[in-house]
Amino acid sequence: MSEILTRQDCLALDAADPLRELRNQFTLPEGVIYLDGNSLGALPAATPARVAAAIQQEWGEGLIRSWNSAGWIAQPQRLGDKIARLVGAAPGELVVADSTSVNLYKVLSAALSIAKADAPERKVILSDRENFPTDLYIAQSLCAQHGLTLELTSAAELQARLAGGADIAVLMWTQVNYRSGQMLDMARVTALAHAAGALTIWDLAHSAGAVPVDLKGAQADFAIGCGYKYLNGGPGAPAFAWAHPRHADRFWQPLSGWMGHAAPFRFDTDYRPAQGVSRYLCGTPAVLAMSALECGIDTLLAAEPLGGMAALRAKSLQLSRLFIDQVRQRCAAHALPLASPLDDAQRGSQVSLAHNEGGYAVMAALIERGVIGDFRAGASSEAEPDLLRFGFTPLYTRFVDVFDAVTALAEVLDSGEWRQARFNQRAAVT
Amino acid sequence: MSEILTRQDCLALDAADPLRELRNQFTLPEGVIYLDGNSLGALPAATPARVAAAIQQEWGEGLIRSWNSAGWIAQPQRLGDKIARLVGAAPGELVVADSTSVNLYKVLSAALSIAKADAPERKVILSDRENFPTDLYIAQSLCAQHGLTLELTSAAELQARLAGGADIAVLMWTQVNYRSGQMLDMARVTALAHAAGALTIWDLAHSAGAVPVDLKGAQADFAIGCGYKYLNGGPGAPAFAWAHPRHADRFWQPLSGWMGHAAPFRFDTDYRPAQGVSRYLCGTPAVLAMSALECGIDTLLAAEPLGGMAALRAKSLQLSRLFIDQVRQRCAAHALPLASPLDDAQRGSQVSLAHNEGGYAVMAALIERGVIGDFRAGASSEAEPDLLRFGFTPLYTRFVDVFDAVTALAEVLDSGEWRQARFNQRAAVT
Structure with missing residues (x-):
């Protein structure tokens, strides 16, 4: 386990992050830490204008001609x-x-x-x-x-x-x-x-x-x-x-x-x-x-001049390692077995935590606090547990986001608020 | 053959058309008569804002939650x-x-x-x-x-x-x-x-x-x-x-x-x-x-309160009949055999004219004049001729559009301008 990083440390990591400007390519909602880009990626800032041009100029003005001209x-x-x-x-x-x-x-x-x-x-x-x-x-x-x-x-x-x-x-x-x-x-x-x-x-x-x-x-x-x-x-x-x-x-x-x-x-x-x-x-x-x-x-x-996928991967691993360490350190009182490989070489860009007692409700409580991950039901067994999934997308996830997400997770678990009935009203989630 | 309608007659038909307001639902480019809705329909005026909301509010703000909430x-x-x-x-x-x-x-x-x-x-x-x-x-x-x-x-x-x-x-x-x-x-x-x-x-x-x-x-x-x-x-x-x-x-x-x-x-x-x-x-x-x-x-x-598809069909047939009549009357000097059924009951919402000598170039010249139909190559035989296709979409096609389209067609044919090389430079057209 690594040394315990503070929120200040995480802010410093962000300030020194050579990829930090890539986040400006996205429109992210206020008050949300989005850790579900593994399910649905966030909105690029350029998309609304590009699609509007495709609709208004290419389709609306160009009509059928745009098959060639556009x-x-x-x-x-x-x-x-x-x-x-x-x-x-x-x-x-x-x-x-x-x-x-x-x-x-x-x-x-x-x-x-x-x-x-x-x-x-x-x-x-x-x-x-x-x-x-x-x-x-x-x-x-x-x-x-x-x-x-x-x-x-x-x-x-x-x-x-x-x-x-x-x-x-x-x-x-x-x-x-x-x-x-x-x-x-x-x-x-x-x-x-x-x-x-x-x-x-x-x-x-x-x-x-x-x-x-x-x-x-x-x-x-x-x-x-x-x-x-x-x-x-x-x-x-x-x-x-x-x-x-x-x-x-x-x-x-x-x-x-x-x-x-x-x-x-x-x-x-x-x-x-x-x-x-x-x-x-x-x-x-x-x-x-x-x-x-x-x-x-x-x-x-846009990351190519900054090292491309290799640089993104390095940051992704830093983010997921930080998350794993922070959860171990700050949620130690709760049973949250790591369901993802600890070995960097075997871990993609997400971390899953097992929570068979109330994974769905825990995630619902987190989402209410603005931390969006998702939940994947298992057979609720040790072999296939219910999972809290957290995706780390180095284009827009900051180190401080990881810190704050774990703060929210610790608060949800420490307070027991997820046990309130309203957090367990299931709806379909992709 | 029906009586010869003038442009003024067509304007009067538009003024009396109970479906005329439906055209306001569309954003159509200035200077274009669009007779290719059978290939790609025109842009509804409501579409840009609706898609922008789907992108900016539902995706951008709602993110993964919109699978349910939106x-x-x-x-x-x-x-x-x-x-x-x-x-x-x-x-x-x-x-x-x-x-x-x-x-x-x-x-x-x-x-x-x-x-x-x-x-x-x-x-x-x-x-x-x-x-x-x-x-x-x-x-x-x-x-x-x-x-x-x-x-x-x-x-x-x-x-x-x-x-x-x-x-x-x-x-x-x-x-x-x-x-x-x-x-x-x-x-x-x-x-x-x-x-x-x-x-x-x-x-x-x-x-x-x-x-x-x-x-x-x-x-x-x-x-x-x-x-x-x-x-x-x-x-x-x-x-x-x-x-x-x-x-x-x-x-x-x-x-x-x-x-x-x-x-x-x-x-x-x-x-x-x-x-x-x-x-x-x-x-x-x-x-x-x-x-x-x-x-x-x-x-x-939106046409349902006005008679729905039956009312749209009645207007569509009026439009295609007008087109057929106008072509017969005003392009009589040119070989343009009707390749669509004359019987209303057997004709969809388009009219095709055969033109084996230079159908592609004629359509290119028409498009340059702002009249957009399309061209479908055949085996250039009598059994399967090259076709000029004109689609009539009663939601937004006016009677005067039909008149003006035939004016352009007559001018293209009478002038022989389609024989200019630049009109025969083929590109893929869907």
């Missing part, structure tokens, strides 16, 4: 090239389209199309028992369609399972677990999967914009990711999809809409996929939503 | 209920989600899931040779996956084909053809399909908000439609999907994302579809895009 038609590739810079991919390798779930359907189909050609005897999709449910649901659908088996394992058992993995067609994993924040070493796991002859799909929902990702360096096969978490693209923002160039002209995906056609404006009767990852496209691009997403991506690219 | 989570159903009023469906029968192409994949899969259970020997999907390509591409994908055949026919041959239709699983048709504007009688064709034992899928891309649609009255089985054409939802707006209640708790669709789960926030490991059409949902709803779409839908619902 570059709407090239948005999926243009934004894809920007995201590529954040995840270790090259221009032309990544496109923005649809939702994360829809894109997972495409990339899993794509991987299966290649596995079927190269190794038709492999019948297993291997994934994480604790994967985000939508990933499992999409895999279940494709397993039912293709006569495959979805087998679930854990990060701890993964290496042993891959060692005997001659039956595995595809390893599909979310690099940073949405509950615990546990992060896998993509290069190492990809190498193990490849050694077993399996293809890899990486869900970067909690990685892209949160931790350095090097898809090409890891020799990964396929990837998808989310636009509304660490990319700050706004609620329900479009998602992205990537394929390694060695697969990009070869894979098949079933959502064969006109925008993924080799020549969409020839209006041919027969489908012919576009070159490369543009075949991931399906329907007409979501222009307005992509305008907002681009502003979000730009908040991350 | 009702984001219920948007797909709430907007679906509004669209239902325009297409003869009941509340709870229709949802907004994803793109038209993605939704077609879902509804075609849904129809096939039912056909497979009830009539597994039927192996044909029947569609329109001139259907919008994305519909054919999606059907080709599903045919390849399910071992089915996509058979293409024409509206003229449809009745005879259905009469011998014991092999047809699903009839998939776009009610109003995107090229010719030809409209099918949904009730009659659905009855023919049902008599043959086939299910029906109606693509309402050029119907919803353009012509009265009565899905329930027609006993249709499945339908989809587009948000960015006559619904004025903005470029790439989310689309919608419907199922007749007799199928709604029974169909399967493969895009089994978490938002279509019976209990998304239980984070169960196994997929269990939601009741009814909510199982069409897949990923996280596109909140910002849906905020814009809702303003567009509201511009149509």
